[in-house]
Amino acid sequence: MEEFLCTTCGTQYPASSIPLEECVICKEERQYINPNGQEWTTLDDMVHSRKYRNKIVNEQPGLFSLKTEPDFAISQSAYFIEENHFRLLWDCIPFLDQETIDRIREMGGIDAIALSHPHYYSTQVRWAETFDCPIYIHEDDKEWVQQESDKIVYWSGEEKVITDGLVLHRLGGHYKGAAVLHWEKSGAAGVLLTGDVIQVVPDRKWISFMYSYPNIIPLPASTVDRMAKKVASLRFKELYNAFNRHVKKDADQIVQRSADRYIRALKGEWFNT
Numbered sequence: 551m552e553e554f555l556c557t558t559c560g561t562q563y564p565a566s567s568i569p570l571e572e573c574v575i576c577k578e579e580r581q582y583i584n585p586n587g588q589e590w591t592t593l594d595d596m597v598h599s600r601k602y603r604n605k606i607v608n609e610q611p612g613l614f615s616l617k618t619e620p621d622f623a624i625s626q627s628a629y630f631i632e633e634n635h636f637r638l639l640w641d642c643i644p645f646l647d648q649e650t651i652d653r654i655r656e657m658g659g660i661d662a663i664a665l666s667h668p669h670y671y672s673t674q675v676r677w678a679e680t681f682d683c684p685i686y687i688h689e690d691d692k693e694w695v696q697q698e699s700d701k702i703v704y705w706s707g708e709e710k711v712i713t714d715g716l717v718l719h720r721l722g723g724h725y726k727g728a729a730v731l732h733w734e735k736s737g738a739a740g741v742l743l744t745g746d747v748i749q750v751v752p753d754r755k756w757i758s759f760m761y762s763y764p765n766i767i768p769l770p771a772s773t774v775d776r777m778a779k780k781v782a783s784l785r786f787k788e789l790y791n792a793f794n795r796h797v798k799k800d801a802d803q804i805v806q807r808s809a810d811r812y813i814r815a816l817k818g819e820w821f822n823t
C-alpha cells in the first residue's frame with residue numbers, strides 16, 4: 551500500500567495498492583492530464599531519489615518562502631509566516647524531507663496550515679501529521695480533498711481568524727472556496743498572500759484572475775468585480791503570489807486597477823482587435 555502522488559499536480563492520495571487511472575484534480579477542467587499519460591510517484595520515492603531539495607528563503611522579517619528544486623508538479627511556493635509567536639504555513643508543497651523537517655523545527659515548528667485552494671493541497675496531510683497541526687480549508691472546496699484527515703478543519707463563511715493578525719478571506723473565483731491570507735501587520739502596511747486566486751503578472755504592476763490558468767479560461771466580469779470589492783476592504787500594500795512574485799508597493803491599488811482593466815477587456819471596451 552502506498553500513498554500515490556500525481557506528478558502533474560502533486561496531489562497525494564490515501565494509501566492503496568494501485569493508483570487511480572487518472573488524478574481527480576488533473577482530469578477536471580481547471581487542470582490537465584499529462585499529455586504523455588498519467589504518472590505517479592510517492593513522497594518516499596522522491597526522497598530516496600535524492601534529486602530534490604526544498605529551498606527556504608527569508609523574504610522579509612517574519613516571512614519565508616519554501617520552494618522545491620528542481621521544479622516538481624505545479625512548482626508553487628509555500629510561505630512560512632511568524633506572527634506573535636504563531637507559525638503558519640500558507641499553502642503547501644508536495645516535497646517534504648528530513649532536512650526540511652529539521653529546518654522548520656529549528657524555526658519553531660508549524661502551528662497551523664492554511665490553503666488557498668485545491669491545487670496546493672499536495673501532501674498537506676503528511677505535513678500536518680509531521681508537525682501535529684490543523685489544516686484550514688474552506689468547506690466549499692471539501693469535495694476536492696482527496697486525502698481526508700482529522701487534522702483538516704473546514705471553515706465556513708467569508709473570513710476565518712487563524713490567530714490575531716492572520717485572517718483568511720474567501721474570495722472565490724478560481725475555486726468556490728478559494729481564499730487569500732491577510733497578514734495584517736499592525737503598525738505596518740499589511741501583506742496579502744494570494745496563491746493564484748489573485749495572480750501576479752511579470753511586470754508586477756498588474757495582477758490578474760483566471761478560472762483555469764493552464765487552460766486559459768477567464769472569470770466572469772461579475773465575479774472579478776465581487777473579488778475586487780472584497781479585497782478593497784483589506785489594508786495591505788504588498789502582495790505575494792504562489793510563484794515567488796512579489797508586488798512590493800501599492801498592491802491594493804494595483805488589484806483595483808487590474809480588476810477594472812480585466813472587466814473592460816471582457817466587456818469589449820478596452821481594445822478592438
Ligand SMILES: [Zn+2]
Nearest residue numbers: 556559573576
Ligand atoms: Zn494531478
Ligand SMILES: [Zn+2]
Nearest residue numbers: 667669724746
Ligand atoms: Zn490553481
